Amino acid sequence: MFDPGGPGAGSVHAAGIIEPSTAYRTNTVAFLRRLWRLWRRGTCRVRGADPRWAVQSLLHLERAPLPGSDERMAELGTTSMAEYRSLARVQNDFDFHEGGLLETFDDPRHFVEERDLALARRATVPVDVRPGDGAGSLFFPEVGWLHTERFVGRILRELPRTRWVRQAVDRVGLDGTLGSAGATDRFDVVVVASGTGCRGLGVPLTGVRGYGWHAKTRTAVPQATIFVDRGIAVVPFADEAKVTGGWDFDLGEDPARSEAVLRAIRRVAQVDQLLDFKQGSRPCTPDGLPTVGRHSQLVVATGGFRLGWSFAPSLGRHAARLALGREANDPFLARFCGALRAGSLA
Numbered sequence: 001m002f003d004p005g006g007p008g009a010g011s012v013h014a015a016g017i018i019e020p021s022t023a024y025r026t027n028t029v030a031f032l033r034r035l036w037r038l039w040r041r042g043t044c045r046v047r048g049a050d051p052r053w054a055v056q057s058l059l060h061l062e063r064a065p066l067p068g069s070d071e072r073m074a075e076l077g078t079t080s081m082a083e084y085r086s087l088a089r090v091q092n093d094f095d096f097h098e099g100g101l102l103e104t105f106d107d108p109r110h111f112v113e114e115r116d117l118a119l120a121r122r123a124t125v126p127v128d129v130r131p132g133d134g135a136g137s138l139f140f141p142e143v144g145w146l147h148t149e150r151f152v153g154r155i156l157r158e159l160p161r162t163r164w165v166r167q168a169v170d171r172v173g174l175d176g177t178l179g180s181a182g183a184t185d186r187f188d189v190v191v192v193a194s195g196t197g198c199r200g201l202g203v204p205l206t207g208v209r210g211y212g213w214h215a216k217t218r219t220a221v222p223q224a225t226i227f228v229d230r231g232i233a234v235v236p237f238a239d240e241a242k243v244t245g246g247w248d249f250d251l252g253e254d255p256a257r258s259e260a261v262l263r264a265i266r267r268v269a270q271v272d273q274l275l276d277f278k279q280g281s282r283p284c285t286p287d288g289l290p291t292v293g294r295h296s297q298l299v300v301a302t303g304g305f306r307l308g309w310s311f312a313p314s315l316g317r318h319a320a321r322l323a324l325g326r327e328a329n330d331p332f333l334a335r336f337c338g339a340l341r342a343g344s345l346a
Contacts, residue, residue, distance in 0.1 A: 008152035013278035020077030026288030043231035101143035197345035207281035293337025
């Protein structure tokens with residue numbers, strides 16, 4: 001396992017909310033309206049995007065998903081949640097909770113739009129409509145959350161025989177070759193799950209940067225809460241909370257940007273003490289849904305966007321089965337992997 005930042009470094013900034021029945025399509029006018037609201041609140045910024053992703057996003061705008069995609073996404077969420085539950089039953093050393101998710105809204109029109117959509121899916125995705133501050137709230141009882149750093153620690157203990165190489169990979173080939181630190185090795189199969197790094201392998205992706213802090217908060221939060229129109233999430237644990245925010249379309253890094261996001265967080269969460277800080281880039285495909293596929297000796301798994309943790313166990317399972325030759329490319333999951341090529345990890 002090659003990872004220059006160490007295991008989990010690119011994703012532990014996330015809130016760790018596990019939403020098994022949710023899929024966030026980004027190729028809709030409704031999503032563009034959401035970004036506009038977040039931009040007005042200061043938690044969204046467009047500083048740069050991958051050109052190929054931008055073209056593909058326009059081509060996919062309001063395009064209906066491929067047949068069978070809803071079933072595939074449901075399978076990803078269901079099996080991922082089952083895996084988290086199974087690990088927690090053995091030992092819940094990563095603070096896994098199934099206390100539900102509260103989504104609160106400021107914009108009345110956005111609340112009505114999301115409420116009607118949620119009620120239309122109520123048979124498969126249970127939801128309660130609740131009055132509250134602002135325009136209203138939606139409560140999803142079948143949502144859980146976990147402590148991202150502690151989960152990474154758990155996985156490291158589960159994989160004692162894995163060799164971890166803390167250095168960057170410069171280039172991968174279709175023939176199983178991998179170049180790192182000036183040396184080239186050949187493997188049976190190379191699996192790349194490096195998020196936006198897969199851009200260099202032919203997958204249309206852009207990065208949406210987010211920021212996360214573990215913190216001491218004055219106000220108790222009973223369950224995971226997303227302030228939808230502000231792009232902010234708060235997740236409770238026994239001795240701390242995780243506060244996250246940011247929807248920055250940015251392929252680089254701006255150290256000062258996190259301060260603006262933190263100011264927005266402080267408007268909804270009474271943060272007394274910051275314990276740490278992490279940031280990372282969510283890999284977003286042209287429709288916002290994950291993709292996993294194989295070409296020759298190369299397997300790519302990426303595109304989880306803001307539900308990367310929700311789908312990670314299932315995506316990992318599909319990638320492993322592809323690598324072992326136990327299944328073929330799925331038409332939906334591999335839809336952005338048809339042009340996989342050798343290349344560098346951008």
